[in-house]
Amino acid sequence: MTERGGPAARAVLQQCLQARLQVRPAEEPSKEPSKEPAEAQFVQIDRGMVIYICFFKGATDDILPKMVSTLLNVRLCESDSGKTVSVSELPGSLLIVPQATLGGKVKGRAMQYHDNIGKEDGRRLYGAFVSLCEEELAAASAEVKVKHGTYGNRQVLKLDTNGPYTHLMDF
Amino acid sequence: MTERGGPAARAVLQQCLQARLQVRPAEEPSKEPSKEPAEAQFVQIDRGMVIYICFFKGATDDILPKMVSTLLNVRLCESDSGKTVSVSELPGSLLIVPQATLGGKVKGRAMQYHDNIGKEDGRRLYGAFVSLCEEELAAASAEVKVKHGTYGNRQVLKLDTNGPYTHLMDF
Numbered sequence: 464m465t466e467r468g469g470p471a472a473r474a475v476l477q478q479c480l481q482a483r484l485q486v487r488p489a490e491e492p493s494k495e496p497s498k499e500p501a502e503a504q505f506v507q508i509d510r511g512m513v514i515y516i517c518f519f520k521g522a523t524d525d526i527l528p529k530m531v532s533t534l535l536n537v538r539l540c541e542s543d544s545g546k547t548v549s550v551s552e553l554p555g556s557l558l559i560v561p562q563a564t565l566g567g568k569v570k571g572r573a574m575q576y577h578d579n580i581g582k583e584d585g586r587r588l589y590g591a592f593v594s595l596c597e598e599e600l601a602a603a604s605a606e607v608k609v610k611h612g613t614y615g616n617r618q619v620l621k622l623d624t625n626g627p628y629t630h631l632m633d634f
Numbered sequence: 635m636t637e638r639g640g641p642a643a644r645a646v647l648q649q650c651l652q653a654r655l656q657v658r659p660a661e662e663p664s665k666e667p668s669k670e671p672a673e674a675q676f677v678q679i680d681r682g683m684v685i686y687i688c689f690f691k692g693a694t695d696d697i698l699p700k701m702v703s704t705l706l707n708v709r710l711c712e713s714d715s716g717k718t719v720s721v722s723e724l725p726g727s728l729l730i731v732p733q734a735t736l737g738g739k740v741k742g743r744a745m746q747y748h749d750n751i752g753k754e755d756g757r758r759l760y761g762a763f764v765s766l767c768e769e770e771l772a773a774a775s776a777e778v779k780v781k782h783g784t785y786g787n788r789q790v791l792k793l794d795t796n797g798p799y800t801h802l803m804d805f
Contacts, residue, residue, distance in 0.1 A: 475646060475800055515800050539735075539745055549743065564799045569708055572720065574801065622793040628735045629646055629686050630745065631802060 465521030469578055470633035472522055472530060472588075473565045475515040477627040478540055482558045483507040484612050485619035503619075506610035511555030512540065513622065514596075517565035518580040518588045527588070530634050531595040535603070539630055554604035557596055559611035560618050561589050586614045636692030640749055641804035643693055643701060643759075644736045646686040648798040649711055653729045654678040655783050656790035674790075677781035682726030683711065684793065685767075688736035689751040689759050698759070701805050702766040706774070710801055725775035728767055730782035731789050732760050757785045 465471045483505050490500035514534060538547045540555055550557065566579040580588070597609045612618045636642045654676050661671035685705060709718045711726055721728065737750040751759070768780045783789045 473802070475802070515798075533740060537740055537743055537745065539738075560798075562798075562800050564710075564801050567710075567801050569704060569803060572708055574708065574710055617797040618795075620793070620795045620798050622791070622795075624789075624791045624793075626788040627686075627731075627733075627791050629733050630735050630738050631644070631646070632740060 465519060467521055467578070469519055471519055471526045472634040473517045473519070474530070474534060474632045474634070475562070475565060476534070476539065476630040476632070477513045477515075477622065477624065479508070479511060479513055479558070479622055479624050479627070481507065481509050481623045482511075482513050483621040484558060484560060484610070485617070486613050488617070488619075506558070506612075508556035508558045508608055508610050511553070511557055511607065512550045513558045513560060515560045515562035515565060516589065516592060517562050518585050519566055519578050520580050522580055522584075522588055524588065524591055526634050527592055527595055531592065531599055533632065533634075535596065535599050539628060551600060551603040554600075554607045556608040557600060557610070559593055559596060559609065560620065561585075561612055561614045562618065582615065589614045636690060638692055638749070640690055642690055642697045643805045644688045644690070645701070645705060645803045645805070646733070646736060647705070647710065647801040647803070648684045648686075648793065648795065650679070650682060650684055650729070650793055650795050650798070652678065652680050652794040653682075653684050654792040655729055655731060655781070656788070657784050659788070659790075677729070677783075679727035679729045679779055679781050682724070682728055682778065683721045684729045684731060686731045686733035686736060687760065687763060688733050689756050690737055690749050691751050693751055693755070693759055695759065695762055697805050698763055698766055702763065702770055704803065704805070706767065706770050710799060712799075722771060722774040725771075725778045727779040728771060728781070730764055730767060730780065731791065732756075732783055732785045733789065753786065760785045
């Protein structure tokens with residue numbers, strides 16, 4: 464919660480068998496015909512969880528440890544034996560997707576994003592959130608990966624699930 | 635809003651280039667070796683919007699017209715020319731996914747779903763919601779489809795996006 468009474472951050476979680484995210488778009492074709500434009504670059508995880516994340520005005524670093532601890536330890540993944548376990552226990556990989564659209568509110572027929580944090584503060588919090596997830600999940604298992612999107616870009620995403628089990632968490 | 639003070643329904647929206655959802659799981663292999671077990675069945679849309687939907691305790695049919703009108707007319711889709719338009723204006727197809735997990739709240743390390751509507755009321759509201767979306771979108775364009783998952787089943791989903799632009803709306 465922030466001083467304005469709303470949440471400081473919002474996360475949407477989806478379980479995946481595989482997820483792929485663009486982290487650099489393809490280059491526009493160059494004017495020099497001899498130079499091949501660079502292809503788009505992607506990151507990918509196999510089984511695990513996609514975390515879409517959005518920070519609101521007033522969010523500070525103070526909320527990050529609790530957020531990360533909650534997200535990585537709450538039991539909402541299905542193990543091979545059908546038991547419900549956390550992503551750390553699975554163990555599963557993480558794909559973290561910056562998703563400012565989660566802060567939107569409907570106003571008439573338009574979406575407004577007045578409560579979203581400013582771009583530079585958001586970028587910093589996002590980076591710190593990713594680093595904390597990396598530390599915590601590396602401590603849980605060496606087998607899993609933490610991948611993430613680039614803040615402020617279009618998040619071209621491909622997702623394959625055995626049921627996304629979409630969850631929402633406000634912090 | 636319901637009498638308990640919380641929302642009556644929650645929707646999460648994602649934009650897609652293509653989305654595929656299982657509507658009937660594959661049959662278990664039969665004991666009669668001559669009988670081939672039925673394969674899984676899927677529905678699919680191309681460009682459009684995925685609506686994950688969850689109803690809470692106290693939700694009634696009264697909220698459905700406003701929900702459908704808001705979801706189909708709010709401008710959050712990107713047209714070919716880069717303009718922001720509604721899914722009706724795009725025109726895009728809809729994939730509606732029942733997603734009771736959206737009603738979950740974290741309690742310690744577990745998720746609780748105490749505010750979710752009962753299964754039979756939820757099934758009825760879900761059916762009515764799908765029918766209203768079908769009517770409204772059919773009136774907007776003959777080119778688009780409304781597909782939907784089967785209530786109470788595992789929602790095996792595959793999603794391909796050019797940016798999901800994930801939005802949350804409570805009603």
